[in-house]
Amino acid sequence: MQPRDGLTDDIAPGYADRSFAFDEPRPFSLSRRAAAVVVAWLVPGAGHLALGRYGRAVLFFLTISGAFILGLSLEGRLFWPTVAEPPSTFHFDLITVLWFFAQIGSGLCYLVSYAIGFGTRPHPEAATFEYGNAFMFLAGLLNYLVIHDAFDIAAGRKR
Amino acid sequence: MHVLMMSLYAAIAAVVLAAVDPKSDTTRQRLIHGLKIFGSFLGIGLLLSWVLFPIPW
Numbered sequence: 264m265q266p267r268d269g270l271t272d273d274i275a276p277g278y279a280d281r282s283f284a285f286d287e288p289r290p291f292s293l294s295r296r297a298a299a300v301v302v303a304w305l306v307p308g309a310g311h312l313a314l315g316r317y318g319r320a321v322l323f324f325l326t327i328s329g330a331f332i333l334g335l336s337l338e339g340r341l342f343w344p345t346v347a348e349p350p351s352t353f354h355f356d357l358i359t360v361l362w363f364f365a366q367i368g369s370g371l372c373y374l375v376s377y378a379i380g381f382g383t384r385p386h387p388e389a390a391t392f393e394y395g396n397a398f399m400f401l402a403g404l405l406n407y408l409v410i411h412d413a414f415d416i417a418a419g420r421k422r
Numbered sequence: 423m424h425v426l427m428m429s430l431y432a433a434i435a436a437v438v439l440a441a442v443d444p445k446s447d448t449t450r451q452r453l454i455h456g457l458k459i460f461g462s463f464l465g466i467g468l469l470l471s472w473v474l475f476p477i478p479w
Contacts, residue, residue: 405438412442
């Protein structure tokens with residue numbers, strides 16, 4: 264039987280391999296990769312949404328945003344780099360820089376909370392204060408992994 | 423309270439870590455990987471608490 268696209272019999276045996284090649288992950292354009300990384304940082308899961316991975320997008324949004332909101336509701340606080348006292352060579356208090364780095368990974372969750380004043384007044388006397396901080400660190404750090412995953416998908420390294 | 427928080431923390435971490443695992447191709451593999459991570463978090467947490475409990479400082 265003649266193949267529908269007009270391939271002759273001696274070429275047709277290789278035809279089966281082409282369907283496998285179509286199934287391979289393919290890289291997205293550079294602008295789409297950059298956009299996926301930026302939106303993935305701003306909104307957890309949005310990078311996967313932009314790349315058509317809807318199931319994972321919903322999963323990441325619910326878990327990471329949920330962890331951040333849970334942290335806020337447990338009296339966790341938002342960290343900002345503070346100047347070291349007494350003055351040191353690094354200028355900033357290193358531990359607050361690390362805490363800030365962990366929390367800012369959650370993107371708009373952090374920025375919006377900071378803008379409207381949630382978590383900006385610490386309550387270290389609250390029994391759940393440290394639990395809250397731990398969940399907010401977790402949210403930001405996991406989102407860094409999710410951003411990396413979105414980049415890998417956009418670069419065609421994984422499905 | 424502490425065990426509940428630890429379990430929630432482990433569950434959230436396990437879900438995300440299993441979903442981004444590059445070696446798991448199927449949902450079943452991701453599920454097994456996630457359960458291993460969840461169990462490891464809880465197991466190591468309980469083991470550490472048991473080891474650290476007698477230390478007075």
